[in-house]
Amino acid sequence: MAVTQLGYLGIEVQDLDAWRRFATDTLGLEVREEKGADGSLLLRMDERHHRFFVSPGGRDDVSVLGFEAASQAELDALAASLEASGTAVAWGSEADFEERRVVNLFRFQDPNGIACEAYTGPLVQRDQPFRSPRAIEGFTTGDQGLGHVVLFVDDLDQSMRFYMDVLGFRMSDWVRPQPERSAGSATNIAFFHCNPRHHSLAMLAVPTPPRRLHHFMLQVQTLDDVGATYDTCKAGGAPIELTLGRHTNDEMFSFYMGSPSGFWVEYGYGAREVDDATWKVELHTTGSSWGHKPPAA
Ligand SMILES: [Fe+2]
Structure with a gap:
């Protein structure tokens, strides 16, 4: 039982417009989607649907660490490990799975109060290749x-x-x-x-x-x-x-x-x-x- 990768990262930012420019023009990430309600940016760096989500808010900090488990059995084992350590886990809803583009996920907090999610089954879209807005070869992921x-x-x-x-x-x-x-x-x-x-x-x-x-x-x-x-x-x-x-x-x-x-x-x-x-x-x-x-x- 172990997480296999830091698969996605959520950040909350005060200046979403500045982040859109920074993420695309400087970092070379691709805007995958701009969500309707709050204008959050989903950012892409490889064949995954997205690996970053940038949400407008009062903080300038990490909002979610997304840790991948290799299978449902591994995800269940991870949940059991957390519960055995006294950490509460909250399984997500269908709406949560759709928002993150994963098969299943649960939420928990690390000892510092950082919001974390463990998930399995990320949406991979090799039929829609990543295209950086900058002339870079791409990222090692x-x-x-x-x-x-x-x-x-x-x-x-x-x-x-x-x-x-x-x-x-x-x-x-x-x-x-x-x-x-x-x-x-x-x-x-x-x-x-x-x-x-x-x-x-x-x-x-x-x-x-x-x-x-x-x-x-x-x-x-x-x-x-x-x-x-x-x-x-x-x-x-x-x-x-x-x-x-x-x-x-x-x-x-x-x-x-x-x-x-x-x-x-x-x-x-x-x-x-x-x-x-x-x-x-x-x-x-x-x-x-x-x-x-x-x-x-
Ligand atoms: Fe570093």
């Missing part, structure tokens, strides 16, 4: 899911127990400290995988987090698409928050941009992958081999 999220949590030990013991994530490694991110020498960032992607989830505990989502990461298929997107940001697409660099642990070549919601988006290429049969947890004292610096003023 598939069995690796949409990318990764890095979360501010209240209590690292508690969140680790939840995501590892209950949802089945495995430890990838640790990075501590990260003075280049002004995170303070006591800050531990813990990285977790649920498939070959080095991390689908990372987390750090901070006393008063400004929001739950520090950043999400999109991985593209060519180094040139990272460079071209860097240029797009510098031409006004989004502020550069950390310059081009190479991460120590997943060896991702990437940079970080600011989103219209304040949280960041990492745009990267070339991460190494995890094989659970041979993987060994590592400790890193810095997040980056080079680069990933705040841009010069």
